[in-house]
Amino acid sequence: MPDVAADNGLACPRCGAVHGADVRFCVSCGMPLVRADTGDEAAPDEATARARKVKPQYLGGELVKAAWARNLAEAQLIQGILLEEGIPSVERRARGFDVPDFLAGGPRDILVPQAARDAARELLANSGGGVADDPAPSKVAEPPLRFLAKFAAVMVGAAALVWVLYQLAN
Ligand SMILES: [Zn+2]
Numbered sequence: 001m002p003d004v005a006a007d008n009g010l011a012c013p014r015c016g017a018v019h020g021a022d023v024r025f026c027v028s029c030g031m032p033l034v035r036a037d038t039g040d041e042a043a044p045d046e047a048t049a050r051a052r053k054v055k056p057q058y059l060g061g062e063l064v065k066a067a068w069a070r071n072l073a074e075a076q077l078i079q080g081i082l083l084e085e086g087i088p089s090v091e092r093r094a095r096g097f098d099v100p101d102f103l104a105g106g107p108r109d110i111l112v113p114q115a116a117r118d119a120a121r122e123l124l125a126n127s128g129g130g131v132a133d134d135p136a137p138s139k140v141a142e143p144p145l146r147f148l149a150k151f152a153a154v155m156v157g158a159a160a161l162v163w164v165l166y167q168l169a170n
Contacts (some may be wrong), residue, residue, distance in 0.1 A: 055086030061114025
């Protein structure tokens with residue numbers, strides 16, 4: 001790890017940018033920050049405690065996709081599992097699902113540094129859950145089509161009923 005000299009500061013493990021202690025993620029690349037001064041034991045807050053769990057061997061390289069989550073809660077669960085093993089991660093909305101930002105729903109990609117990808121995938125494969133690769137596109141597309149077919153059938157039925165009633169009334 002690069003030896004960044006900054007008192008009580010946090011450093012980006014990827015690009016080396018130094019941030020204040022109240023910043024959790026690198027402003028330029030989004031990586032969770034780690035403490036720049038590794039020897040200090042004074043009053044670690046939650047962010048610091050989390051950063052300290054990160055193992056140096058899992059830092060480095062581009063952010064790559066390691067897992068997939070159905071929603072934000074599941075993404076955070078996966079991130080917790082990864083962090084327990086010292087793997088830093090970032091969650092992002094999966095491409096192609098433009099849900100408004102204030103909604104917690106919507107699939108997420110879990111990104112980790114290149115150096116941690118194999119370890120992350122192995123860890124998540126062992127822990128089970130919906131953390132494999134993307135769902136097949138057909139699974140995503142199927143329900144709306146089935147709904148449309150049902151809706152069309154109902155409309156045809158309603159039209160027929162209206163026609164019958166109309167005939168009876170005359
Ligand atoms: Zn950075």
